[in-house]
Amino acid sequence: MRIIIDGMGGDKGYKEVVKGSVDAVKELGVEILIVGKEDIIEEELKKYDYPQGAIEIMNANDVITNDDEPALAVRRKKDSSMVVGLKTLAEDKGDGFISAGSTGALLAGGLFIVKRIPGIERAALATVYPTTKGISLLIDAGANVDSKPEYLKQFAIMGSIYCEKILGYKNPKVALANIGTEEGKGNALVKEAYALLKESNINFIGNVEARDIPEGVCDVIVCDGFVGNIILKLTEGMAISIFSLLKKELTASLKSKFGALILKPQFGALKSKMDYREYGGAPLLGLKKPVIKAHGSSDALAIKNAIRQVKNFVENGVINLIENDINN
């Protein structure tokens, strides 16, 4: 198996990509193709020992940044690491692609270059969502801000397959993010999506209220990309805010500082539970090949985990399963 990786996309730069790739070829037995500035990547690779020939480099002189307008950048920056990587994937010279670069550009590039599975109306970004119980999968996390009921049905099917095959949940419980649990609640979009999901073959358990999402009452949370992005970002914001309030309260007096010191390991454990970077990348589901958006500030460990994710994605035949289920 050969996995293509954008060497230049992340905030932490190519050095973390190189280290993560080296760790992956040793540990996972995959081959890696790093796309980016050949000279500096080659220089960095020389620092490591790894199985001969397991890592190749493909040169690309340009980089798409978060400041670029996504669709425009994909069309114009033809020699960027992301576009070259996606083209290489589309030409069947690799089994999957990972980038820690611009989410918007990866979405646009995935659609234009890798293209959708026949029958899929929209590709969606699926993200792991940490809960008090473990993890859920949130789909769509922001790819489609204006959705139709049929899209949500397809998101649910794709999310269910991914959740079962990659996250390992048996017959995952799929729910629609809504403002009440009863059937008939919500806006026109979710009401119609509810009806479609009720008739589908997945394990649809109905609506989930936003209040219950952090408790992990369902395995797959289905929503349109606008709502999904709000859910994801608000969750991050709440975690950050509560911890900063907590810190303020806990350092307010000598006595509370002492208490905080005793509890430091507990806070650390809690914080890591809420940390998105612990859970690897977000797959763009609905494309003809596996494409993974790694966290912008991915370090070597996150890169290695994303590579493992692509490996599982391929080995479990997720694309074929989606294609079969959508067209049935």
Added chain:
Amino acid sequence: MRIIIDGMGGDKGYKEVVKGSVDAVKELGVEILIVGKEDIIEEELKKYDYPQGAIEIMNANDVITNDDEPALAVRRKKDSSMVVGLKTLAEDKGDGFISAGSTGALLAGGLFIVKRIPGIERAALATVYPTTKGISLLIDAGANVDSKPEYLKQFAIMGSIYCEKILGYKNPKVALANIGTEEGKGNALVKEAYALLKESNINFIGNVEARDIPEGVCDVIVCDGFVGNIILKLTEGMAISIFSLLKKELTASLKSKFGALILKPQFGALKSKMDYREYGGAPLLGLKKPVIKAHGSSDALAIKNAIRQVKNFVENGVINLIENDINN
């Protein structure tokens, strides 16, 4: 000033309403009309001392519950405390109405019985949203799940007036809840609303990302009712989940139990900051008269605070200000 209150709506029953009303007439110098089962309310009132004639009772034999279908209940339960109260308000026999009962029924009843201010397209529920800085106002918190750009503009204007006059923010900063801060981000609804808000006279500061909402970067958060309800409920859910995780971590070992004991007052302070009940009721803005939804589990203190809120609402002429601004 005479404020009408639903005696039967809340989870905690008429006794808390009676106590809150007694406290209010003594402290705020208002008159109260409690609507509900006359015999039991009268019996309860006898337990208190208060200025002669300051509290009256109006009999209503029925109660709308959370299990009733809202619009149907308002039409059919004509002798319910909520419907009788709203009718009394509409007949100008009071200056405002408070209920801790079904939100949906209060919305429906407010629209059918009290009616909208001329020029207002939709009434919206405005809720105080606690942040790390203090409080923001969230509008719409769930009244309109399918909104048009023009509604959002009106929500912003009403929210700005209420925030300035009742919450006391000078020239409040109004922002659109969105998935990015830049103009041009978001779904069709918020993009069009953005253009309308840019041309309005309020202090529109652009988009706010969900991640930044808990930090209190704006004073008024504008959104459609579906998104607003998701934001509100997810915030509650996150607070509950983080505290329950914290509790689990902190009671995991003897050492951490000791640390938790030392920090008990700090956790209490933090918890109360996140507690919605500390902030009174949610006004239904856009109606011809002040209508306040008090928290379902309102105790006497919450009821008294809601009465104070109606008093401020009336004294500051919020309805007139909305009417003038909307039609200019």
